[in-house]
Amino acid sequence: MRIWPIALLLMLATLSATGQDAALKLTARTRVPVAGIAELYEPREQQVDWKPAETAVMFIDVWDRHWCQGAVRRMEPLVPRMNELAKAVRSKGGLVIHAPSDTCNKFYADHPGRKLARSAPAATPPVTMKGWCSLIRDKEGALPITDSDGGCDCEPRCKEGIVWKQQHPGIEIAGGDYISESGEEIYNVFHQRGIRNVIIAGVHTNMCILGRSFGIRRLVSCGFNVVLVRDLTDTMYNHRAAPFVPHDRGTDLVIEHVEKNWCPTILSSDILGGRKPPHVVFALDESEYKAKDTLPAFAKKELEEKLGWKITVMASDDVKTLPGTEAIASADLLVIFMRRTTLPDEQFGRFKAYFDAARPVMGIRTASHAFQNWLAFDHAILGGNYHNHYANNLGSTLSPIAAAKTHPILRGVDPLAFKSTGSLYMTSPLAKTATPLLLGTVPNQPEEPAAWTNIANGGRVFYTALGHPDDFNLPQYRKLLVNAMLWTMDRPIPMNAAP
Numbered sequence: 001m002r003i004w005p006i007a008l009l010l011m012l013a014t015l016s017a018t019g020q021d022a023a024l025k026l027t028a029r030t031r032v033p034v035a036g037i038a039e040l041y042e043p044r045e046q047q048v049d050w051k052p053a054e055t056a057v058m059f060i061d062v063w064d065r066h067w068c069q070g071a072v073r074r075m076e077p078l079v080p081r082m083n084e085l086a087k088a089v090r091s092k093g094g095l096v097i098h099a100p101s102d103t104c105n106k107f108y109a110d111h112p113g114r115k116l117a118r119s120a121p122a123a124t125p126p127v128t129m130k131g132w133c134s135l136i137r138d139k140e141g142a143l144p145i146t147d148s149d150g151g152c153d154c155e156p157r158c159k160e161g162i163v164w165k166q167q168h169p170g171i172e173i174a175g176g177d178y179i180s181e182s183g184e185e186i187y188n189v190f191h192q193r194g195i196r197n198v199i200i201a202g203v204h205t206n207m208c209i210l211g212r213s214f215g216i217r218r219l220v221s222c223g224f225n226v227v228l229v230r231d232l233t234d235t236m237y238n239h240r241a242a243p244f245v246p247h248d249r250g251t252d253l254v255i256e257h258v259e260k261n262w263c264p265t266i267l268s269s270d271i272l273g274g275r276k277p278p279h280v281v282f283a284l285d286e287s288e289y290k291a292k293d294t295l296p297a298f299a300k301k302e303l304e305e306k307l308g309w310k311i312t313v314m315a316s317d318d319v320k321t322l323p324g325t326e327a328i329a330s331a332d333l334l335v336i337f338m339r340r341t342t343l344p345d346e347q348f349g350r351f352k353a354y355f356d357a358a359r360p361v362m363g364i365r366t367a368s369h370a371f372q373n374w375l376a377f378d379h380a381i382l383g384g385n386y387h388n389h390y391a392n393n394l395g396s397t398l399s400p401i402a403a404a405k406t407h408p409i410l411r412g413v414d415p416l417a418f419k420s421t422g423s424l425y426m427t428s429p430l431a432k433t434a435t436p437l438l439l440g441t442v443p444n445q446p447e448e449p450a451a452w453t454n455i456a457n458g459g460r461v462f463y464t465a466l467g468h469p470d471d472f473n474l475p476q477y478r479k480l481l482v483n484a485m486l487w488t489m490d491r492p493i494p495m496n497a498a499p
Contacts, residue, residue: 151236
């Protein structure tokens, strides 16, 4: 191996920062409590500008192999994007740290990047940078997933062990990059280079990303500004363990835990560009409430024109077929306004796969009885209990549940009390996983839930029994739908959301 003088290595490490003044513009997402509603958090986004010369990107434990084959399969698609992120930060004058544990003193012992890391003068951190940093219950409570089984969800379960030798070769280690698996060394490097901001990508969020001596817990405790790249990470989580949700949803829950308790997250597109608008797919197959007219018109004006979202409409007048269900696979949100359909197995299977993955769902009016061949859909996914409706000529009066007035979905729905000309659905009692937001009333009859959220298989669901054609002329209803779409997709609802 060629011998590189330390002075030359330091020159390479700092050269790219020269003349690079353009700030890294990031959209940092955190979680904040919703006032007045216990244990409910909502996402908030803030634009931050970081000077590249004060910023490092660090790749934690992106190994060439892993003992869990499922972990390998999930990580492989992330590696090319990680490499692009390293290139981008490097080109803007930022620092690149490679932190593949258990390899630095063996495979990389004589690498120039190791020499750079070892050469940084010792500095005194405010907290220890040695050893593993376990869960800090007083600050963060418990993790939202159970990982005591090691997190492998393969069958049969993979055999644990250290099988990695180096960092994944798909991430280039360029001249001037640093290599270290020591929290003390990395702190020394940051102190030497004047690093204040750290971008973290790698695996696994619930373990090494949080707990390593150079992980999120320690860096935040040292006072660094830290962000996690949420689309370039993964968890070790077995979906057969609590909370018994699909793997990707388990990862989402851990990311939410980080956002609530430790640091913001960003998307790699904040730096690399190419951020795509959400894709909302509408499944419309009913003939009573003119859904094929009202919803496309609503979507075009409120979603395409105002928000720039991508819209796909699947529509049919035949309860036995719904063309275009291939679009469901790429949906960020599936909106259902269907009635008593019996679809072919292939089409129905696409719906079922979407629901099984705990992806965002919105149900409107007759969605409570959308599938004649799956009557349990109402309770299992929507959280409802449709069993009839009151007379059509009565309409209904809507008002918020007292405990839900501050829910983000109702933000900007003004006035919160309004009338609908549509018949009131009988929907109570709701599933235990459902949270009612609006109540509907007719004279001399008990109140009925008319809009609610639900958690199905760990995923976010919103349903409203409203959806009569006249409802789409109400500003309150239109705002309710837009807010609910943002909520189901876990996107911020503006604090000043106007009707």
